[in-house]
Amino acid sequence: MEGIVKVATAAVTTGLNSGVAKLVGDGISQYRLLSKYPKNITAIGLTQWGSLTDETRNRLKRMRSPVDATVNVLSLHDSETLEWNHTHFIMFDNGWLGDYLNDSPRSAFIKAAVDAEGY
Numbered sequence: 001m002e003g004i005v006k007v008a009t010a011a012v013t014t015g016l017n018s019g020v021a022k023l024v025g026d027g028i029s030q031y032r033l034l035s036k037y038p039k040n041i042t043a044i045g046l047t048q049w050g051s052l053t054d055e056t057r058n059r060l061k062r063m064r065s066p067v068d069a070t071v072n073v074l075s076l077h078d079s080e081t082l083e084w085n086h087t088h089f090i091m092f093d094n095g096w097l098g099d100y101l102n103d104s105p106r107s108a109f110i111k112a113a114v115d116a117e118g119y
Contacts, residue, residue: 012110015045015086018079025085043086046106049093056081 011028013021024043032038049057056078082089092105 010042017083025083045086049091050097
């Protein structure tokens with residue numbers, strides 16, 4: 001994980017507090033704590049609104065500022081909530097609850113963003 005953090009300036013995951021997204025978030029946290037001069041790493045979570053728990057969705061709906069999200073939503077230890085070391089989240093909503101996002105919408109989003117920047 002240390003190698004990824006050293007070369008990456010941005011990471012894109014599901015943003016959930018489980019699996020690879022949690023490992024990436026934990027790696028970013030360790031890097032920030034242990035590095036003498038840590039660089040800023042942008043961690044973007046792209047996830048399905050319906051994959052979050054009812055409690056997380058309700059807290060996000062009541063959120064009034066980014067500080068609210070940090071204190072009230074991201075402190076949950078549920079695997080289906082947002083991983084707190086991510087800096088940005090983009091929620092996709094197809095109207096389904098309890099549904100997980102496959103890679104197609106994420107891939108299309110990343111491709112469109114890269115194409116728009118001309119990389």
